Amino acid sequence: MTRFFRSLPVRLACAAVVAAGAQAPLQAQTPTYPTKPIQLIVPFSVGGDADQSARNLQTLAQQLLGQPVLVVNKPGASGAIGSQLVRDAAPDGYTLLMARTGPQAILPALQPKSLGYKWNEFTFIGMLDLNPVVCVVNVDSPHKSIADLTKALIDKPGKLSYSTSGPATTQSLAPQLLLSLLGLKPDAALNVPYKGGGEVTMAVISKEVDFACNNFSSLAGQINGGKLRALLTTTPKRLEKHPDIPTAREAGYPQLEAVLGWSALYGPPKMDPVAVKRWTAVLKQLSEDPKWIAGNATFGGIPSVMSAADTEKFVSDSYATYQALVQKTGMEIK
Known part of the structure; x- marks a missing residue:
């Protein structure tokens, strides 16, 4: 018995070493994230x-x-x-x-x-x-509101045009969704493609097209400068710095919030x-x-x-x- 107790510290020390060795690989496998760029x-x-x-x-x-x-x-x-x-x-x-x-x-x-x-x-x-995606017209446009624009789209199918920078963009999907909500065919307004968001905006300013729905960041300067009139924003709430722009929901088209x-x-x-x-x-x-x-x-x-x-x-x-x-x-x- 005495011999057992004399060897107990040695036994415990060995056990601690073994336990530490068993834990080391586990710790190595789960380093704190992140450890590199x-x-x-x-x-x-x-x-x-x-x-x-x-x-x-x-x-x-x-x-x-x-x-x-x-x-x-x-x-x-x-x-x-x-x-x-x-x-x-x-x-x-x-x-x-x-x-x-x-x-x-x-x-x-x-x-x-x-x-x-x-x-x-x-x-x-x-x-x-x-x-935000905002739909705009030229400041000289006869369409003073989204109601004016939708009435023109219904009354004159195929006559109005809008600018986009490609099919897989919000600039294309927003007008297409609006036409769908109005019960109109996809060709009820002419899709005029451009190379980028800047050109999409300039097409409305130069009156090459009747309207566009573009990222607000591409439109803000021209709206503030009085060259474009904003008809609606697709955000759930009105824009903090442009509280005069109605939301799509307020205009009666809550589905546009998806765009x-x-x-x-x-x-x-x-x-x-x-x-x-x-x-x-x-x-x-x-x-x-x-x-x-x-x-x-x-x-x-x-x-x-x-x-x-x-x-x-x-x-x-x-x-x-x-x-x-x-x-x-x-x-x-x-």
Whole structure:
């Protein structure tokens, strides 16, 4: 018995060493995230709403995470190239996507057979901000309100025109949805394509087209300068700096709220829950940060941080609206 108790300290020490050895591999397998720089893929070029939203997120997120957040622009195919890159990335949380309306909701509805991903084949982390879409006419236009414009569309089908920068854009979907709500055919107004949002706006100013529905950030200067008249905004509430612009709901077309620019944070499918949890905490802190909130104002973004579940519901509703519109109008791209 004495011999046993004399050897007990040695036995306990050996047991502690064995236990520590058993725990070491487990700890090595679950390091604290993040331990290296994170890539934030923006599926559009530098300078647009998506890029500005990403850089606004980057500034404060890397301070909270303690690791660099690198904004990487991967434009092409209306945002599909950058989106596909994240869809196929390792789910370790080091490659994330600045998700946008076009590539994440409109393209999946327009190209359900040829697109390499579906709207819900990502890990939803959270919504960041909303980008108003505003429908405008030239300040000299006889259409003083959305009621005037819709009456003209009904009375003179095929006579009015609108500008867009391609089919997979809110600029195209908003007028098409409006025509559908009016019970009109897709060709009841002429779609005139341009290369970008700036040209879409200038087409209305130069009176090449009768109206356009564009991101507010591309219109604000011209509205403020008295060259354009805003008829409605697709945001649920009136714009803080332009309270005179009625909402789509107030105008009698609440369905147009689905045509809204937005930025959200996505990850690859089945992303590491530890990384998701860390980013969820970051977004909560951002939502209360005055600098991040103020940063949104520089590109016309409306802070609107949502949970992963609410983000998925929001995008699901948006996708369903576009899908129904595509089926009704036959706009599907093969």
